[in-house]
Amino acid sequence: MKKSVILGMATVAGLAAGAAAAGTVDDIKARGKLNCGVTTGLVGFAAPDANGEWKGFDVSLCRAVAAAVLGDASAVEFVPTTGKTRFTALASGEIDMLARNTTWTFSRDVDLKFEFTGVNYYDGQGFMVPKALGVTSAKELDGATVCIQTGTTTELNLADFFRSNNISYEPVPIETNAEAQQQYLAGACDVYTTDASGLAATRATFEDPSAHVLLPEIISKEPLGPLVRHGDHEWGDVVRWTLNALVSAEELGVTSANIDEMSAGTDNPEVNRLLGTEGTLGEMLGLDANWAANAIKAGGNYGEIFATNIGEETPIGLARGLNAQWTDGGLLYSPPFR
Amino acid sequence: MTTLTDPPKEHFRLSMLLYDTRYRSATIQVIALIGFMLLAAWIISNTIQNLEALGKPVEFGFFGEPASYDINQRLLEYTSRDSHLRAAFIGLLNTLVVAVLGCITATIVGVLVGVLRLSNNWLVARIMTVYVEMFRNVPVLLWIVLAMAILIEGLPAPNAFRGDNPTATMDLFNSVAVTNRGVYIPEFLFSRGLGDIHLFGASSIRFNVSLDLVAFLVVLGGSIFAMRKISGWAAAKQEATGDRPTIWHIQLGVLFVPMIILLTVLGFHLGYPELKGFNFKGGTHMRNSLIALWLALSLYTAAFIAEIVRAGILAISKGQTEAASALGLRPGRTMRLVILPQALRVIIPPMISNYLNLTKNSSLAIAVGYMDITGTLGGITMNQTGRELECVLLLMLVYLCISLSISAVMNWYNNRVKLVER
Numbered sequence: 001m002k003k004s005v006i007l008g009m010a011t012v013a014g015l016a017a018g019a020a021a022a023g024t025v026d027d028i029k030a031r032g033k034l035n036c037g038v039t040t041g042l043v044g045f046a047a048p049d050a051n052g053e054w055k056g057f058d059v060s061l062c063r064a065v066a067a068a069v070l071g072d073a074s075a076v077e078f079v080p081t082t083g084k085t086r087f088t089a090l091a092s093g094e095i096d097m098l099a100r101n102t103t104w105t106f107s108r109d110v111d112l113k114f115e116f117t118g119v120n121y122y123d124g125q126g127f128m129v130p131k132a133l134g135v136t137s138a139k140e141l142d143g144a145t146v147c148i149q150t151g152t153t154t155e156l157n158l159a160d161f162f163r164s165n166n167i168s169y170e171p172v173p174i175e176t177n178a179e180a181q182q183q184y185l186a187g188a189c190d191v192y193t194t195d196a197s198g199l200a201a202t203r204a205t206f207e208d209p210s211a212h213v214l215l216p217e218i219i220s221k222e223p224l225g226p227l228v229r230h231g232d233h234e235w236g237d238v239v240r241w242t243l244n245a246l247v248s249a250e251e252l253g254v255t256s257a258n259i260d261e262m263s264a265g266t267d268n269p270e271v272n273r274l275l276g277t278e279g280t281l282g283e284m285l286g287l288d289a290n291w292a293a294n295a296i297k298a299g300g301n302y303g304e305i306f307a308t309n310i311g312e313e314t315p316i317g318l319a320r321g322l323n324a325q326w327t328d329g330g331l332l333y334s335p336p337f338r
Numbered sequence: 339m340t341t342l343t344d345p346p347k348e349h350f351r352l353s354m355l356l357y358d359t360r361y362r363s364a365t366i367q368v369i370a371l372i373g374f375m376l377l378a379a380w381i382i383s384n385t386i387q388n389l390e391a392l393g394k395p396v397e398f399g400f401f402g403e404p405a406s407y408d409i410n411q412r413l414l415e416y417t418s419r420d421s422h423l424r425a426a427f428i429g430l431l432n433t434l435v436v437a438v439l440g441c442i443t444a445t446i447v448g449v450l451v452g453v454l455r456l457s458n459n460w461l462v463a464r465i466m467t468v469y470v471e472m473f474r475n476v477p478v479l480l481w482i483v484l485a486m487a488i489l490i491e492g493l494p495a496p497n498a499f500r501g502d503n504p505t506a507t508m509d510l511f512n513s514v515a516v517t518n519r520g521v522y523i524p525e526f527l528f529s530r531g532l533g534d535i536h537l538f539g540a541s542s543i544r545f546n547v548s549l550d551l552v553a554f555l556v557v558l559g560g561s562i563f564a565m566r567k568i569s570g571w572a573a574a575k576q577e578a579t580g581d582r583p584t585i586w587h588i589q590l591g592v593l594f595v596p597m598i599i600l601l602t603v604l605g606f607h608l609g610y611p612e613l614k615g616f617n618f619k620g621g622t623h624m625r626n627s628l629i630a631l632w633l634a635l636s637l638y639t640a641a642f643i644a645e646i647v648r649a650g651i652l653a654i655s656k657g658q659t660e661a662a663s664a665l666g667l668r669p670g671r672t673m674r675l676v677i678l679p680q681a682l683r684v685i686i687p688p689m690i691s692n693y694l695n696l697t698k699n700s701s702l703a704i705a706v707g708y709m710d711i712t713g714t715l716g717g718i719t720m721n722q723t724g725r726e727l728e729c730v731l732l733l734m735l736v737y738l739c740i741s742l743s744i745s746a747v748m749n750w751y752n753n754r755v756k757l758v759e760r
Contacts, residue, residue, distance in 0.1 A: 085723050091392070091724075112724040113393050133616075143615040150707070151721035156406045159418035170409045170519075170617065172627075173707040173718075186519045187495030188626070190616045229392065254643055 024228070024235035025286055028069055030043075033077050036062035037095035040080040040176050044201040044309050044316040045101055054078045057309040058099040060299040061120055061226055061243065065097065068242045068291040073298035082175055083151035087112055090229060096328045097239055099226040101195060103153045113230040117240035120225050122322035122331050124218035125154050126196035128203060130229045131213050133190060138217040142167040147189035149173075154194050157220040177202060195222050197310065197318055204315040207307055238285055245292040247334040248274055250302035251325050256300040263293050281337060292337075302332065359360050389727065398732075400723045401426075407718050409709045411625055414545045422719045429714030430736060432544045436631050436710065437697040437740070443636035444696060445689075448643025453673065455648050466644070479702050485630035486706040493518040493626075499613050508611075515611050515618050520625040522611035522618045529605030550604055557600050558680035564592045627708035631700065639696045650681035683756045690748040694741050696749040701737070711736055 028034050037297045038046035046056040051072045058177065059078065067073040079095050083155025083233050090098045091113070102108075104116040127201070138161070146154055150173040163168045170191050174180040181202055186194040192199065197220060226243065228236050249255070252271050254262055265277045272278035276289035299305050306323065310316045355365045389395060405425040408418050417425060455466040473481070494506035496517050504526045508515045515522040532549035568585055576582040611621030654677050662672040703710040704717055711733065720729035 077365075087721065087724060088726060091726075107722075107724075136746060143617055143619070145617060150713070150718055155718065156722070159406055159408045162408075163418060169408075171410050173410075173709065173713065174705075175704065183490060186490045187497060187519060188490045270675075323759075 004270045023071060024080055024232045025238060028096060031072065033075050034066040034069065034080055034097070035063065035077045035095045036065070037079045037081045037086055037089050037098040037100055038062065038330075039100050040178070042101070042177050042198055043205050044314065044318075045198070046078070046099075047108060055120065055309070055320040057305060058101060058226075060309065061099045061246075064246055064262060064295040065226075065239055065242045067298035069238060069247075069293040071294050082177070083149050089113070090114065090227065095271070096235070097226055097228050101198065101224040102227060103195075104223045104225050104227075105153060114227045115230055115233075115236045116227045117236055118225050118243045119223040119331075120243055121197060121223075123195040123197050123222040123224050125157050125193060125200050125220040125222055126218055127215040128184075128192045128199045128212055129190060129215060131211050135215065137167055138215045138219065139167065141169060141191060143169070144190040145170040145172060145188070146191045146193055147172045147174055147184050148193055149177065150175060151200070152194070153220070154264050155221065158193055161219045168201065181205070195224065196314075197224075200318050201310065201316045204317070209315075212225055234286060238287065241285065242295050243293070244334040245274060245295055245337070246302040246305065246333050247325075248337060249292075249296045250303040250332075251327065251334065254296060254301060256297055256304060259293060259296055263290070270337055273311075356516075385727070394724070396550065396728060398728055400538040400725055400728075403723070405719065406722070409714060411628060422715075422723070425719060426711060426715040426732075427543055427626055429709055429711035430706065432714075433697075433700055433703075433710040434738070436628060436703065436708070439632050440635040440696050440700065441693050443487065443632065444639040444643055444692070445639035447636060449647050450647050451640060451644035452647025453651070455644060457652060458578045470641045470644050473638050474645075478634060478638040478699050479705060481634040482631055482702055482705055486626065489626040489630055490518050495519070496613060496617055499618075513608070513610050515613075515621075517618070518626065519617065520623050520627075521629065522621040522623050524608040524610050525620070525622045526564070527607055527609045529607060533602060553600060553604070557596050561593045561596055562639075565589050568592065614628060627703070627707075630706050631703050631708050635696055635699055638699075639692055640689055642692050642695075643689065645691070646685055647681070650685035651677055653684045654680050683752075686748065686752040686755060689751070690745055693744050693748065697740055697744060 020323065036059075038054065038056075041047045042056070044056055044136055046054060046058045049055045054076075054219075062078065063073040066076045077096075081088060081089050081095070081098070081100055086098055086100055086102065087108075089095050099120075103123075104119060104332070109116055111245055127138050127141070129141075135141065141162075146158065146169050148158055155173070158169075158171065172183065174183060177194070177198065180192055180194075183189055183331070185206070192202070192264055194202075196214065199214055203212050203214070206212060210300050226239055228239055248270075252268065252274065254271060254274070263275050263277065266272060269278060273281055275293045276282050276291065280289070282289040282291045290292070306318075306320065307313060310318045312319060320328070320330060322331045324332065326333040339752050386396060400424040402421050404419050405422045406418050407425070409416055409425060409428050411432055412428050413435065414428060416428050451466050451469060454462050455470065457466075459462045475554055496505060496515075496519060497508040499508070499515065499517070506517075513524045521638055528550050534546040534548050534551060536544065538544040567586055572583050572585045609620050611618040611623075613619075658676055658680065659672055662676045663669075667675065700710055701712040701716075704713045707713075715729055715736075716733045720726055723729075
């Protein structure tokens, strides 16, 4: 008798938990914190600084979303995930969104039941080798030992690349970027391969970055973007349009410097709609009218985030390249705020 | 004269299930069992329901898909186009390799250390105590990581072997290369080999059996059989005449002559590793992930085995040793012939659990990038297909099977060595 009561209670609790999982935005508001999955440490993208505060390109996106939903860019709980643990963490609800230079692929989107809410960095897989090896092309890597982060798309691209070029290699699977760096620097592998942006970020932390070269071959398309679970479209919309707001802000010339001035109202109706002085876009998302303004204030528009974290002025020194606005010949193209 | 009357036959009533002490315990147990099964059923159905709600019903069809990733250490041929099941099988073999190597090394080191810890030599005994306490009191993961770090940072890269004035050279007459990518040792080659037999066609457990190896094993088996016959003959002669004929030279001849003939016929030679391109080519490559894992696991487990062996030896009463010395046996023989055989019955049962621990601890392999079954099935396959539940369940089943096999073998051995009491 007692047992069935306990069972019944457990069932009810289980159902209640299932029902509560639907409204992620409400959950975040109730919790007062956004749980955001990031890497275990990749300087420029997501890594704690000297004060233990998370900084980086992906981190800025988390902060922008937190600012849009909660109005507070610091209300983020950063959850470090490895290539292996990230999807389980997201699927199980441990994190609300994943911003961990994750490649948008068909099977992750469709089979793993995730929703990619856009692309925040267009990347491709590259190779880094010590300059002393004298290698100038990835096709000369026959027989090389290659360090690779396990559980990533790079692992699969690598197998395909070497197979289709009919050359052999020796993979050394590694869990985290830090371990890969250690093995690469000790000479336990000749080559380190991951996304070209990650390679640049890793090289920037070396004692002598000039002793290492990135090979010209980019062997894959790696559109990196934030993702959420299937099933909660309202939440997916919030993340998608926060990213779009950052991109649009750059296109429309809204920066963290002039945003207060612009929030007072401008002649450009799209800026007004974006910043909430006109229309009800925020309400439609279930957020405050100034959600996008908060998101932009958190770290600036897309261009500012790029420049402060990974741009040419930083040690990582990535050019905008594909990640320039469409008006500048890049791929960044936000749908209109209308 | 007494008459016995049957007690009045009691009819079973339902209330007796609760009030009759004969039935009460059974009733409670049945209820508890039903409750437990209900709980288990609820957990299972809940899991299945939730997975369906997530759109991820439990199914194993993904095993047939191409794995698309490469595995560095493969005992059987494998390419990235093979299926996930094949990848899991390759991983399983890697687990077994490190488990078997680890168990053997741990036993040898453990027995030595256990015996030496009881040594009368103060220094030797203390050193062994330090070894045991150091290894068993630090988590094995740290030992694995430390071993790997030492191998990577402490040994020269293949680059150092290059050039006219290399900073590192090969050992043992240019036959062994110790690098921070692993150790390259000479491999056995046959210039007139017999070829391979292909088993299991194109299935995921297909493998090749080298006929050279089979021929070698057959000849070795034959020689050992002949040697036993010869020593049987010698023993019979000794019993009959009291005179044991010298047979050791015949034994050696029987053991080595056929083998040498066979190896010559097959054109046996050693393939030496050579620096070509980025890496050493030729020879057998023992990756440092294997070496680190193997060393750390065996040294760690050996510390426990040493304590078990010490306990086993101390469990044999001192009278046995004294009796043996009264018979004139030297200390070494006392240990080998009197103490250890008796100690084995105390040693074997806890030894089983240490072998099981070692095998299960080998799942820490991913820390050093060793592609065991946890790395392939429970790592890359799980991550690339997103089938967490299926992969983990299968992984548990695999470890369960390995562990049960080890325990079955060890229990059989235990039954053989345990004291037969009359």
